[in-house]
Amino acid sequence: MALTRTVVTVEVLSDGPLPAEWGLADLSFMVIEGGMSGMVLKEEAEEVSRTRMAELLIAQSSDPEFLLGSLDDDDDDDDHDDDDDDYPDESR
Secondary structure, X not given: OOOXXXXXXXXXXXXXXXXXXXXXXXXXXXXXXXXXXXXXXXXXXXXXXXXXXXXXXXXXXXXXXXXXXXOOOOOOHHHOOOOHHHOOOOOX
């Protein structure tokens, strides 16, 4: 499995500006359950190296180890653990 960075552009229609402190959970809730309408306008995906993924995770205030494991490993994407246990079983 390749490490991937995906940028999603979402259009939100509401009766006022969105609060600056809102995160993804707030936005998702208001579009699905609340009084806003939303639609994905664009999605762009690109494969990234382990080093670049670590930089992106740090920029999002995330610990790179949760996705990449030990950062002491080689900077080789083939070393990434492809354990499917990280994803829910969609067969249920």
